[in-house]
Amino acid sequence: MNELSLRDRAVIWHPFTQMQTAPPPIPIVRGQGAILYDADGHEYLDMISSWWVNLHGHAHPHIARRVSEQLSRLEHVIFAGFTHQPAVELAERLLSILPQNQTKVFYSDNGSTAVEVALKMAFQYWHNLGQPRRKVVALEGAYHGDTFGAMAVGGRSAFTAPFTPFLFDVEYMPVPTTGQEATVLERATQLFTDDVAAFIAEPLVQGAGGMVMYEPALLDQLFQLARRNNSLIIADEVMTGFGRTGRLFASDHLQQNPDLLCLSKGLTGGTMALGVTTCTQAIYDAFLSDDSAKTLFHGHSFTANPLACTAALASMDLLMSDETQANIQRITKCHSAFAIRLANHRNATNIRQRGTLLAFDLSASGQTGYFNTIRDQAYTFLLDRGILMRPLGNVLYLMPPYCTTDAQLAYVYKQLEELLVNLPAELYTDP
Numbered sequence: 001m002n003e004l005s006l007r008d009r010a011v012i013w014h015p016f017t018q019m020q021t022a023p024p025p026i027p028i029v030r031g032q033g034a035i036l037y038d039a040d041g042h043e044y045l046d047m048i049s050s051w052w053v054n055l056h057g058h059a060h061p062h063i064a065r066r067v068s069e070q071l072s073r074l075e076h077v078i079f080a081g082f083t084h085q086p087a088v089e090l091a092e093r094l095l096s097i098l099p100q101n102q103t104k105v106f107y108s109d110n111g112s113t114a115v116e117v118a119l120k121m122a123f124q125y126w127h128n129l130g131q132p133r134r135k136v137v138a139l140e141g142a143y144h145g146d147t148f149g150a151m152a153v154g155g156r157s158a159f160t161a162p163f164t165p166f167l168f169d170v171e172y173m174p175v176p177t178t179g180q181e182a183t184v185l186e187r188a189t190q191l192f193t194d195d196v197a198a199f200i201a202e203p204l205v206q207g208a209g210g211m212v213m214y215e216p217a218l219l220d221q222l223f224q225l226a227r228r229n230n231s232l233i234i235a236d237e238v239m240t241g242f243g244r245t246g247r248l249f250a251s252d253h254l255q256q257n258p259d260l261l262c263l264s265k266g267l268t269g270g271t272m273a274l275g276v277t278t279c280t281q282a283i284y285d286a287f288l289s290d291d292s293a294k295t296l297f298h299g300h301s302f303t304a305n306p307l308a309c310t311a312a313l314a315s316m317d318l319l320m321s322d323e324t325q326a327n328i329q330r331i332t333k334c335h336s337a338f339a340i341r342l343a344n345h346r347n348a349t350n351i352r353q354r355g356t357l358l359a360f361d362l363s364a365s366g367q368t369g370y371f372n373t374i375r376d377q378a379y380t381f382l383l384d385r386g387i388l389m390r391p392l393g394n395v396l397y398l399m400p401p402y403c404t405t406d407a408q409l410a411y412v413y414k415q416l417e418e419l420l421v422n423l424p425a426e427l428y429t430d431p
């Protein structure tokens with residue numbers, strides 16, 4: 001075992017990792033573009049953008065230069081009673097590209113806190129109006145993060161089982177996938193009553209729930225139904241934001257605007273931790289009062305960290321450039337062509353795509369009992385070939401940084417086809 005891996009074993013507890021059975025972690029020493037380099041000189045194509053955060057490739061020189069300049073000017077300052085240029089400029093620039101009804105930006109640290117803040121804003125909005133509402137409607141199989149509020153509005157699963165007694169009740173709606181229209185609308189009519197504080201959804205793509213994709217039209221209808229009783233709509237764009245779905249935000253595919261929007265992950269181009277919750281003027285106004293009890297009592301030590309805001313500004317320079325926008329369209333086209341090829345493989349089912357996100361299910365001749373074996377074998381098979389992907393159960397997906405070249409994509413596609421041909425045979429010999 002590598003020396004660093006041994007030292008890691010002695011002192012570190014890794015996220016989402018069964019420490020008893022997990023193989024030693026791979027020590028990464030540097031990254032460039034879509035490639036990560038390990039201590040032994042192996043290369044890995046980062047096809048999951050390092051947990052969906054990286055947009056422009058690793059150690060991007062523009063982001064590095066801007067952050068390093070900011071580091072020697074102002075590394076951090078308390079954000080209550082004080083402000084700074086990067087936070088103000090980032091808020092201005094974000095609001096200029098978000099749905100038009102968004103008027104205020106609240107900073108936090110990550111995707112889960114962005115969701116916590118949105119939920120607290122929604123509950124306290126109704127509280128401040130003197131018409132408390134307690135009900136939240138969410139989608140089945142949703143994932144909104146790992147803090148308690150975020151877990152509560154996520155689907156119940158093995159991840160949340162030990163905490164179920166501590167999670168507030170949520171009403172679930174089936175995911176509005178094609179073919180589910182009647183069921184979804186019927187359920188929506190039952191659920192969207194005048195005591196619903198908020199409806200929360202990952203628009204168009206449910207990420208951790210298995211890259212479940214659905215069309216904008218039915219979600220628009222759900223938003224309209226929720227609006228009939230003035231329920232607030234929370235769009236969790238932590239994963240879908242910043243170009244992943246082919247447009248800047250998944251909300252850009254919709255007619256209806258959300259009232260609250262959660263952002264993180266790609267916000268800083270994957271450089272630093274930063275979360276953002278944005279809201280409408282009406283929500284913000286409900287907190288304005290001579291009565292200090294109506295204040296939003298929420299904040300984190302590193303709220304609006306100047307380095308993170310600067311990284312986000314630098315990432316936005318790159319994101320809005322013609323080059324990146326063309327890359328997003330290029331990757332979308334490459335994925336579409338590969339999706340057609342994938343359809344020829346009987347072990348690739350439920351092939352789906354939204355912009356730069358491509359996903360399919362691995363089915364090894366109906367041997368669903370091998371669910372975990374498939375996941376682990378696919379992970380290792382691809383890693384051995386220099387590709388970092390992290391299947392969600394039997395769901396394989398690609399979420400590459402936008403700098404990924406055609407040649408790199410072609411290599412990944414080829415290895416995935418190899419996997420489809422080879423994996424079942426390996427599985428059948430599994431004890």
Ligand SMILES: Cc1ncc(COP(=O)(O)O)c(C=O)c1O
Pocket residue numbers: 110111112113115143144145146202207208236237238239240264265
């Ligand atoms: C849609 C969505 N919301 C929230 C989160 C939580 O973000 P974080 O891991 O930064 O807390 C995630 C993370 O995967 C996510 O995909």
